[in-house]
Amino acid sequence: MEFKLKIWRQKDARSQGRFVDYSITGVTGNMSFLEMLDYLNKTLIEKGDDPVAYEHDCREGICGSCALYINGRAHGPADEIATCEVRMRLFKDGETIVVEPWRAKSFPVIKDLIADRQALDKIMQAGGFISVNAGSAPEANSIPVSRESADDAFDAAICIGCGACVAACKNSSAMLFVAAKVSHLALLPQGRKEARKRALAMVAKMDELGFGSCTNTTACETECPKGISMTHIARLNREFLLSGFQT
């Protein structure tokens, strides 16, 4: 297969970026998108050019490092998939592929396709935890958790923190990310005690860091590699509103 690539190149955070066109031939359908980029980089290096910088690590859709906006979609042309899981057979031979980094005020571009997502860690610091020190945990089975709650909590907890929800959202909102954590911990008795405080603090931090607000378009849900549901956003809203009326 062969492709035309339009890739965002940017030297560093201070420089202006621009799209650069490349063509690539000899791609096979079972190559992953990132392997295709590796292949491109090999040819660039051998020609003496600077390879395209992008983030990746586990390459099996669980670490959340990879974060490319491909042909207008976060993580490329499939639903509920991470960039590293995208295979070239999903594209049409000869197609032009546009590759950009996540774009949001709170995700400044560091180089080429690498956007800095530390803002997500900052939101987590505002309350994405249960305040338990090592040593003070009770016996694991002393707090039963209904299977339904545990399953629901799991469905939220599988967030990989890639930030695709922010990229997919026309408002650059991190609501699905925040909701996944708030919902996960609010569903478990262990996390219940701090649930409302957590919702307030994490939303305040999200707003402060310059993320937009949610307009319930559901774009995040489709592009989330783990398919985290909008219902978790509803739970976050509930926790938040109830806490607002309490104080």
Place this chain on the structure above:
Amino acid sequence: MGSFINASIGKKFLVSISGLFLISFLAVHLTVNLFLLAGQESYNLVAHFMATDRVISFLEPMLAVGFLLHIAYSVILTISNQKARPQKFAEVDTSRSSSWPSQNMFVLGGLILAFLVLHLSNFWYVMQFGEMDYIMYDGIAVKDAYTLVTGKFVIWYHVLAYVAGAVFLGFHLLHGFQSSFLTLGLYNKKWRRRLEIIGILYTIFIAAGFSLIPLYFLIGHYAG
């Protein structure tokens, strides 16, 4: 309460709750309009009731406040949402991930507002401040709203504007209805599908109702 309103979800709460208030107003409004089909006397009496009832006249300013809140906080949120992505993507494809109305609520809202200006100047302004004919029913003088309204509904470009307004409103509701419930947290796995269906049915009721009435009179005018 300050931190509540300052937070994005607090502002969204106001948009949502005012939106639901406006949604319920639409049902009342359409019900009143349906009396147009029942004839001149029925409609004029209902219009008179609406204009004079104490509860309704208490709710009228509330409606205005609802509109203002809905518009003001939508504008505030939209501006900050725009700022959240200073550099736009070169290409955006939301065809699979979200509905067209959900991506364009602000534009739809703007179009509805424009329609509203026309609508209010056509009817509300005239009824409040303009010169109207009166008709006596059982000894009470009642403004002849029927003639005013149906007089407009036989002019094709007015009808076109009303149908367009109803369509914009329909698209706005298609997303707005379920979205309001989501923002209030009244939404879960079970109710998601139900709200979607109720939302669609309600939207059809409102949009079809508001557009069929002027069309009925227009067609009646030309056919009759």
Place this chain on the structure above:
Amino acid sequence: MSKLNAKIPEGPLADKWQNHRESIRLVSPANKTRLDVIVVGTGLSGASAASTLAELGYNVKSFCFQDSPRRAHSVAAQGGMNAAKNYKNDGDSVFRLFKDIIKGGDYRAREAYVYRAAQVSNLSIDQLVAAGVPFAREYSGYLDNRSFGGVQVSRTFYAKGQTGQQCLLGAYSGLIRQMARGKVTMYSRRDMLELVLVDGKARGIITRNLVTGELERHSAHAVVLATGGYSTIYYLSTLAVGSNASAAWSAHKKGAFFANPSFVQIHPTSVPQLNDYQAKLTLMSESLRNDGRIWVPKKKGDNRHPGEIPEDERDYYLERRYPAFGNLVPRDVASRAAKERCDAGYGVGETGLSVYLDFSQAIGKQGKDVIRSKYENLFDMYEKTTGENPYKEPMRIYPAGHYTMGGLWVDYNLMTTIPGLFSIGESNFSDHGANRLGAGSLMQCANDGYFILPVTIGDYLADDIRTPKIPVDIPEFEKAEKASMEKLQILMSVKGTQTVTSFHRRLGRIMWDLCGMVRNEKGLKDALQMVGKLKKEFWSDVRIPGTLYEVNQELEKAVRVADFFELGHLMCEDALAREESCGAHFREESQTPEGETKRIDSRFSYVSVWEYPTKGKHHILHKEALGFENVEIQERSYK
């Protein structure tokens, strides 16, 4: 031999840890706030250690090369985490878990160390549950367990196929909580280049800021390495592409001994290589072997579609060779058996380097829905990767480099041979002997980070309560920084023609073929030559574009690959010196008539501990003898 004092406490096995905790020295809360600790790595062990140390009052500096601590590779562990809770009432106990690990490791692990791991495992589960890890539950609301390869009880706690992710995020949540409190300072996007010794003690590290390219000096009273394993030496492995040995290797070069470097577990069920540019192999959880049957055609080079090959022309070789355990033999045994079939020419797929893992019978018997409910995410992952539907045709699998049992040698306090340098999790030579049982890795990481290191580090730091903050403007830091810079400059100045990745791929091939699943004397000797030659070629012909002071991913890779050459050399030396087979280490010269591993306890019942040569070229081998007083040594048979 004085350096190799494992400091195993006196007393009966079951009381050792308790006795030790009661007798080691403590640091008072007020003094803890004056002490700094560096933790490198933010996986399950690093994150839990950093947060727990901060909870205790130490000032922690935490480092990772990723953009966020949440991305460390613990995130990819799938199957589960063992603990001896005996919730299933199936006869499990701390002693039985201990015995299973010792046997699984083929009697090449320390008894005291393993017993402590089994004891502490229960606390680790309690801790992770309290931190909000959504482990699987029964309908009653109590925790569920499942069974895992190589054992006869159900003691594995799991969160679908994402147990590692959930455990890591549990530890990460503790870490960010301490970051918010200001007790942990997080330095992400940093590569550790050098360990800094002051008066023979570990007092700091030199890091490269991966955004600006600047070198930085960080000091502390003690340094903890939680830097994971090094299976990426094979280039293609189940590990994250960025996983590397450089931090551990830099410590080794400064005097930390390296134990059992050649003990590498090859995981039997990964998706086979699909193309030449492949960067990693995708792991399929071994839980699949509960229902999948592994087979190859009986006829050599049979390229018929698997569905067209009739039942009597299929060779279910694991069931044939190991009737008692069948498809559920331990990982090393299953891996070698697959390699044996493929090498003999019976492999399937384009390359002939894969075997079938077939669910058609299980689907026929239990129904598609039952199979789906058990393995949905794995089947989806397989289909995403290969484009083939495993409900319809058999999966194709092949072994892949996975877990390294070897690592930095540590004593009972988890301290290396460098005073003040500690090593936890997979980066140390661990509890697992010559082979690790499934669901043992998360257990060890949580144990080390939450409950062992935070206690034992006090025994060392008790001497430092009067030591002020370590300054970074002293000659030791200057020298270390200069050495790091020189290495980087030399790499940049080569300006050759070949990419770093091409070297890595070639090194991986040598290691995989000659120091992988099966080793022999000639092969290892060849490998030593070939690695040496390739290393020379690397240093004279590698091409690294860009500059030092920017994001330079090729430079990052080059630093790691440069260290892999040296580590690869040591792995081959270690494999060569151990002329027996044990666990995952299979020397062809030492096998039973049926082709199974043959241990030689009389000669090799020891830990191979390698010292980096300060003078001369060759590593120096120290032997830490292993004694077994509490388990009976047996032949490890799964027939």
